[in-house]
Amino acid sequence: MEALYLLIPLSVLTVFVALWVFFKMSDSGQFDDMVGPGLRVLQDDDRAGPNPASPAEDKSDKSIQV
Amino acid sequence: VNSAQSYNYRVVKQFTIATVVWGAIGMLIGVIIAAQLAWPALNFDIPWLTYGRLRPLHTNAVIFAFGICGLFATSYYVVQRTCQVRLFSDKLAAFTFWGWQLVLVSAVITLPLGITRGKEYAELEWPISILITVVWVAYAVVFFGTLVKRKVKHIYVANWFFGAYILAVALLHIVNGAGMPATMWKSYSAYSGVQDAMVQWWYGHNAVGFILTAGYLGMVYYFIPKQAERPVYSYRLSIVHFWALIFTYMWAGPHHLHYTALPDWTQSVGMVFSLILLAPSWGGMINGMMTLSGAWHKLRSDPILKFLIVSLSFYGMSTFEGPMMSIKTVNSLSHYTDWGIAHVHSGALGWVGFITMGSIYYLIPRMSGKKEMWSPRLVETHFWVATIGVVLYIASMWIAGVMQGLMWRAVNPDGTLTYTFVEGVKATYPYYVIRFTGGLLYLSGMLLMGYNTYKTMRDGATVDARIPSLLPSHA
Numbered sequence: 269m270e271a272l273y274l275l276i277p278l279s280v281l282t283v284f285v286a287l288w289v290f291f292k293m294s295d296s297g298q299f300d301d302m303v304g305p306g307l308r309v310l311q312d313d314d315r316a317g318p319n320p321a322s323p324a325e326d327k328s329d330k331s332i333q334v
Numbered sequence: 335v336n337s338a339q340s341y342n343y344r345v346v347k348q349f350t351i352a353t354v355v356w357g358a359i360g361m362l363i364g365v366i367i368a369a370q371l372a373w374p375a376l377n378f379d380i381p382w383l384t385y386g387r388l389r390p391l392h393t394n395a396v397i398f399a400f401g402i403c404g405l406f407a408t409s410y411y412v413v414q415r416t417c418q419v420r421l422f423s424d425k426l427a428a429f430t431f432w433g434w435q436l437v438l439v440s441a442v443i444t445l446p447l448g449i450t451r452g453k454e455y456a457e458l459e460w461p462i463s464i465l466i467t468v469v470w471v472a473y474a475v476v477f478f479g480t481l482v483k484r485k486v487k488h489i490y491v492a493n494w495f496f497g498a499y500i501l502a503v504a505l506l507h508i509v510n511g512a513g514m515p516a517t518m519w520k521s522y523s524a525y526s527g528v529q530d531a532m533v534q535w536w537y538g539h540n541a542v543g544f545i546l547t548a549g550y551l552g553m554v555y556y557f558i559p560k561q562a563e564r565p566v567y568s569y570r571l572s573i574v575h576f577w578a579l580i581f582t583y584m585w586a587g588p589h590h591l592h593y594t595a596l597p598d599w600t601q602s603v604g605m606v607f608s609l610i611l612l613a614p615s616w617g618g619m620i621n622g623m624m625t626l627s628g629a630w631h632k633l634r635s636d637p638i639l640k641f642l643i644v645s646l647s648f649y650g651m652s653t654f655e656g657p658m659m660s661i662k663t664v665n666s667l668s669h670y671t672d673w674g675i676a677h678v679h680s681g682a683l684g685w686v687g688f689i690t691m692g693s694i695y696y697l698i699p700r701m702s703g704k705k706e707m708w709s710p711r712l713v714e715t716h717f718w719v720a721t722i723g724v725v726l727y728i729a730s731m732w733i734a735g736v737m738q739g740l741m742w743r744a745v746n747p748d749g750t751l752t753y754t755f756v757e758g759v760k761a762t763y764p765y766y767v768i769r770f771t772g773g774l775l776y777l778s779g780m781l782l783m784g785y786n787t788y789k790t791m792r793d794g795a796t797v798d799a800r801i802p803s804l805l806p807s808h809a
Contacts, residue, residue, distance in 0.1 A: 269529070269596075269600065271533050271536075274533070278505070279536075282505070282584055283584070286577070286581060293489075298489060299573060302573070305490055310560070310565060316699060316700045316701075316704060316797055
């Protein structure tokens with residue numbers, strides 16, 4: 269099964285690259301806040317059209333110009 | 335208007351429209367070949383219309399045209415909105431659009447002509463294969479370039495999924511694509527025999543894992559929270575979900591080659607990793623569904639949310655069914671039967687199709703400066719027509735598959751086979767007709783979507799979406 273001499277090293281290498289990326293990102297603080305990012309995407313008002321009514325939001329600086 | 339201060343909606347809009355158009359084409363070809371299986375005369379003895387040539391065209395059109403155009407549209411949208419910057423390069427982004435369309439048109443021409451590498455989901459001959467590589471590198475540059483110049487420090491989880499899908503596809507495509515051209519339209523794989531089969535299914539299953547799973551999970555983690563106006567149930571779990579999938583998916587491919595010339599231990603490793611995959615898959619599904627907790631009532635009135643959430647239930651079903659089918663004893667019954675077709679389509683129609691349709695329905699009004707789709711009622715109709723279509727399709731193929739498996743293995747007391755092969759084919763006929771009906775319903779839903787899209791977008795309005803000044807929480 270010579271194909272495995274290619275596929276297994278490739279897959280192992282992928283895992284190590286992924287591990288390296290994970291620890292690098294972890295050290296740089298990407299995973300420190302596990303609550304805020306989920307909320308922040310909701311603050312980005314991306315609705316178009318004449319009436320993007322959302323009572324909870326201040327649309328003054330981030331609404332979409334059409 | 336300074337274009338650097340607004341998002342690049344142009345390329346997102348182009349890919350959004352392409353998704354709808356290619357979806358209708360790919361599903362139409364699917365319905366045609368489903369009809370051919372029930373009524374073989376429908377190939378009219380024309381070589382270009384035979385099942386063997388149209389079937390790869392169907393899979394290429396739904397996966398690489400409908401599916402990947404949808405991923406282009408959503409990944410370009412999500413990476414811009416969550417990083418709060420314009421795409422890295424407008425020209426390169428435009429190149430990915432036109433380059434990808436050229437790949438797809440080449441597929442439409444070459445596959446019916448019988449030009450193929452003969453590798454499932456990697457049929458396109460070497461000149462097209464090289465074009466795919468070039469477009470894909472441009473895609474990676476645009477996507478990761480945008481991530482690098484982001485104005486938001488945190489990389490939103492959806493981008494991790496999109497990024498992994500882009501990198502993994504590059505790796506898989508290059509390894510499985512290795513070959514030697516003989517003529518302009520004929521090449522030979524660099525591997526042979528069982529080696530080729532192993533490389534092919536390492537590619538094939540990881541294409542399922544990184545395109546049809548990771549890519550669409552990127553949609554889940556952005557469009558479900560946005561449409562439900564609720565944050566992801568557990569952001570921490572979404573990160574765990576991502577890394578767990580990345581570390582386990584690469585090893586599951588051999589389950590496509592149970593009871594073949596592949597060494598037994600390799601098959602067993604593939605099976606074990608397939609079973610392990612159940613855990614992260616269901617973790618992710620529950621995470622997506624629970625995003626609606628406290629907002630379940632929205633499912634009653636919001637057809638887009640129906641698409642998104644029902645897609646997750648199909649994701650849960652397929653990711654349970656898949657590991658079960660990878661168990662060797664189950665596989666000895668299910669393999670080579672229509673059960674495999676049922677499994678693939680519960681994933682393709684239910685999971686990939688619905689999450690893409692829901693996300694595209696989210697994008698269309700935003701790309702055309704409208705508040706909502708031209709007809710939300712038509713979206714609701716689409717949802718129900720498509721759902722009934724999927725259920726008819728997969729239920730009939732499940733029954734047909736188990737029946738075929740049982741008939742093929744049935745032996746008389748004297749050791750001879752109880753049924754000839756053609757008796758199994760004959761018994762499958764009614765289920766092929768039901769499957770055709772299900773497919774036709776699913777296609778009808780897609781045509782409704784096309785009409786609704788045309789009505790919403792026909793004024794050709796372009797949207798200048800300004801990039802908001804940074805929110806205080808980002809500073």
